[in-house]
Amino acid sequence: MHEWLVNYGFYSLFLLSFLAATLLPLGSEWLVVAMLIGRQNPVAVVLVATAGNYLGALSTYWIGLYGGDFLRRRVLRMDEETTRKAERFYERFGSLSLLFSFLPVIGDPLCLVGGVLQVGFIRFSLLVLTGKLARYAAVAWLTLKGAAL
Template identity: 60%
Template sequence: MNDLLVAHGYPALFLLSFLASSLVPLGSEWLLVTMLLKKHDPVASVAVASIGNYLGACTTYWIGLRGGDFMIRKLLRIDENAQQRAEKLYTRYGSWSLLFSWLPIVGDPMCLVGGILKVRFINFSVLVFTGKTIRYATVAWLIHRGMSTAW
């Protein structure tokens, strides 16, 4: 499966990044790292991963905005405890907490809570896309730095 995803490059990175931020509990960083090690363009790789992950988060936001308990609990598999943790973070830090929507465990529920609380979509978009891009850019930078010092 890993070889299949690597062989499909950018489309696979987009799909995996999208799914990792929406319906399926996956990680997409490993494919970004693999592609960078195989000399794919770092700017394009970070852009594709960020856009895919952002659009997956938008899906989760939409489910929070329009979906019911079935979609939240069964489709996204976000339990009540994770949702409550995300709501507490949101209550404490406001919409700025969406910058950390890339974090494991609370990230997807934070996007869901953004929809439930009807955060303005433009605010949601700017904060979530920025946070996700910073995460992927940091991974790419670390790989680039590691590759340049290893030789």
């Protein structure tokens, strides 16, 4: 596995982080931890994971912005309850709720709702990037602190 991570680790991290930001039931944190334990550069790991996850969220935002109900139901397979949860969360906290786009269950639908409600691209990007960067930085920090013990 070490050789695989050295040869394909960052490509795999980017792809997994991208897919994890869609409604596919995937997580990329385990690969971040594995790469950090394997002594990969922490800054590079966090930046690659953040970039992949942001671009995945951006694809969901785009679907919300341009795709409407058909793509939401057929491509993302979002049911009405998941959509309602994201909309309630969004109504409660407004566009600042996009800071929480890294959360399981409601994070990805929040990006979709951001698109449906036509949140500006720059505002969307700043909020989502901040939340995702903070999450991966926290995972890296906890991993490195735990490895130092």
